[in-house]
Amino acid sequence: MSSIGPRGRKIVGIAALGLILVAVTSIAWLLLARDPEIWAPDVAASPELIPRGEYLARAADCAACHSAPGRQSFAGGLAFKLPFGTIYSTNITPDRETGIGEWSDDDFVRALHRGIAKNGMYLYPAFPYTSFSAMSREDAVAIKAYLFSLPPVHAPPRPNTLSFPFNQRWTMAFWNLVFLDARRFRNDPHLTAEQNRGAYLATALGHCGECHTPRNLAFAMSPRRQFAGAMIDGWHAYDVSSDPDFGIGAWSDRQISDFLKTGHAEGRGSAAGPMGEAIADSLRYLTSSDAAALVGYLRTVKPQPDVPGIEVRLPRIDAAYAEEPGPEDHEDSLGRRLFEANCVGCHLWNGRGRQTGYAALLGSQAVNDPHGTNLVQALLAGADLRTVDPAAFMPAFGRGFTNTEIAAMANYLIHRFGGKAGHVTADQVRRSRQDRN
Ligand code: HEC
Ligand code: HEC
Numbered sequence: 170m171s172s173i174g175p176r177g178r179k180i181v182g183i184a185a186l187g188l189i190l191v192a193v194t195s196i197a198w199l200l201l202a203r204d205p206e207i208w209a210p211d212v213a214a215s216p217e218l219i220p221r222g223e224y225l226a227r228a229a230d231c232a233a234c235h236s237a238p239g240r241q242s243f244a245g246g247l248a249f250k251l252p253f254g255t256i257y258s259t260n261i262t263p264d265r266e267t268g269i270g271e272w273s274d275d276d277f278v279r280a281l282h283r284g285i286a287k288n289g290m291y292l293y294p295a296f297p298y299t300s301f302s303a304m305s306r307e308d309a310v311a312i313k314a315y316l317f318s319l320p321p322v323h324a325p326p327r328p329n330t331l332s333f334p335f336n337q338r339w340t341m342a343f344w345n346l347v348f349l350d351a352r353r354f355r356n357d358p359h360l361t362a363e364q365n366r367g368a369y370l371a372t373a374l375g376h377c378g379e380c381h382t383p384r385n386l387a388f389a390m391s392p393r394r395q396f397a398g399a400m401i402d403g404w405h406a407y408d409v410s411s412d413p414d415f416g417i418g419a420w421s422d423r424q425i426s427d428f429l430k431t432g433h434a435e436g437r438g439s440a441a442g443p444m445g446e447a448i449a450d451s452l453r454y455l456t457s458s459d460a461a462a463l464v465g466y467l468r469t470v471k472p473q474p475d476v477p478g479i480e481v482r483l484p485r486i487d488a489a490y491a492e493e494p495g496p497e498d499h500e501d502s503l504g505r506r507l508f509e510a511n512c513v514g515c516h517l518w519n520g521r522g523r524q525t526g527y528a529a530l531l532g533s534q535a536v537n538d539p540h541g542t543n544l545v546q547a548l549l550a551g552a553d554l555r556t557v558d559p560a561a562f563m564p565a566f567g568r569g570f571t572n573t574e575i576a577a578m579a580n581y582l583i584h585r586f587g588g589k590a591g592h593v594t595a596d597q598v599r600r601s602r603q604d605r606n
């Protein structure tokens with residue numbers, strides 16, 4: 170090894186200084202490129218502001234995550250199970266001690282736009298501030314006015330159980346530097362005014378991507394794979410890009426808006442699980458012009474390539490089914506017997522649904538996915554379309570049936586209504602039981 174002379178040392182020194190300078194300038198540039206915080210006095214809640222805030226809070230579905238069983242709405246305490254521990258949502262009622270009663274508009278806006286709480290603590294992206302960052306300040310302030318119009322609830326936060334180093338909140342500052350685009354929504358000049366409104370609803374308020382966009386290794390939504398499909402609590406949030414075979418490109422406008430507003434679309438099946446909840450708590454309250462704007466925007470989301478790890482890459486079959494079981498249905502006799510005994514009453518042999526079309530399996534992705542992911546979840550959890558009157562209800566079958574029986578039923582349905590060979594195994598059903606929250 171040859172040693173470096175004084176001249177060499179000088180060159181290394183200059184090079185190191187240069188590198189540090191580049192690093193400092195790029196970090197400074199990244200920080201400066203972000204929207205500067207707007208400091209403004211609190212807006213007084215007017216009679217018009219509160220209902221507007223209520224509409225927006227619904228569109229953004231704040232209640233879904235900030236309400237837990239046994240607690241009042243917005244009082245927090247819902248568990249979010251992450252691979253490295255559990256965190257709980259917080260109380261966002263105007264309680265001064267345990268809620269956000271002491272927060273100014275600026276405090277609230279900073280939480281939504283930058284994921285930083287009033288006390289300066291960094292929040293975790295289980296709170297979708299990476300989406301809410303795009304929300305306008307006026308909309309955020311309206312939501313706050315609505316929350317502050319509700320009765321305060323005294324509900325202390327539940328302690329998080331994150332392991333080291335994930336319990337170090339300050340590390341989120343670096344995560345934010347790389348993954349948070351802390352800028353407000355900007356209209357895309359290539360889109361119409363209606364499509365831009367839809368984009369705002371889908372990305373800043375409705376946060377569809379939080380469930381439908383795959384995440385990278387650092388758990389950030391992958392912008393290049395928008396709406397390509399992802400897993401959420403053991404459910405598959407399908408590809409909802411404009412791809413005609415694997416996304417919703419072949420759906421009519423009517424089918425998409427019906428699905429979003431009622432949880433069911435003729436010929437496309439019904440929404441269950443997390444989507445059923447998003448519809449019941451949030452999307453069904455959209456005005457018809459906002460629902461139409463959302464549909465208009467979904468049409469513009471470009472088709473997505475395969476997502477590694479999740480393949481529902483077989484086009485769905487939406488042919489009519491026979492009224493009676495055919496000879497081919499005898500093959501999987503356990504599945505068929507169970508279907509006949511437990512399901513035919515509501516779903517009929519032809520899958521059209523008795524009395525109500527809500528139980529129609531025709532064209533449903535659940536029966537077209539050979540992995541049967543959502544089909545198994547729906548069987549374990551049951552389904553409850555609260556959006557229709559009377560509610561369309563399916564009981565949970567998780568308790569009364571073994572893993573082998575659930576797998577047999579799932580494979581039977583995929584065979585009969587999807588025309589495919591199902592790959593569901595008893596072991597997969599066991600894992601699906603564990604994935605449920
Ligand atoms: C997908 C779930 C989810 C949704 C939707 C959601 N939140 Fe949260 N929110 C959380 C979680 C989880 C936390 C706690 C984060 C943490 O502890 O780091 C949180 C924290 C917060 C905080 C910080 C409170 C504090 O005391 O530090 C505020 C404010 C907040 N949310 C407001 C809202 C509002 C307003 C909406 C709707 C516009 C909303 N949230 C929608 C999950 C959600
Ligand atoms: C909380 C997670 C979550 C959110 C938020 C969410 N979705 Fe979904 N979505 C799902 C899941 C899970 C499914 C599959 C439901 C099923 O199998 O019954 C789904 C299904 C769908 C489908 C049916 C797709 C098909 O092929 O059958 C459409 C369309 C859809 N979502 C659109 C949206 C839009 C638009 C938004 C935002 C306004 C949104 N979703 C927000 C989880 C979510």
Ligand code: HEC
Binds near residue numbers: 529544563
């Ligand atoms: C009491 C009536 C009833 C019974 C019994 C019933 N279902 Fe359902 N099922 C429904 C209704 C209503 C829906 C639509 C609700 C929803 O998706 O939110 C549904 C939805 C489904 C879905 C679609 C889920 C999705 O994510 O798209 C599948 C698959 C399904 N049922 C399978 C079965 C099987 C298999 C059985 C028998 C073990 C069964 N059902 C028994 C009423 C019933």
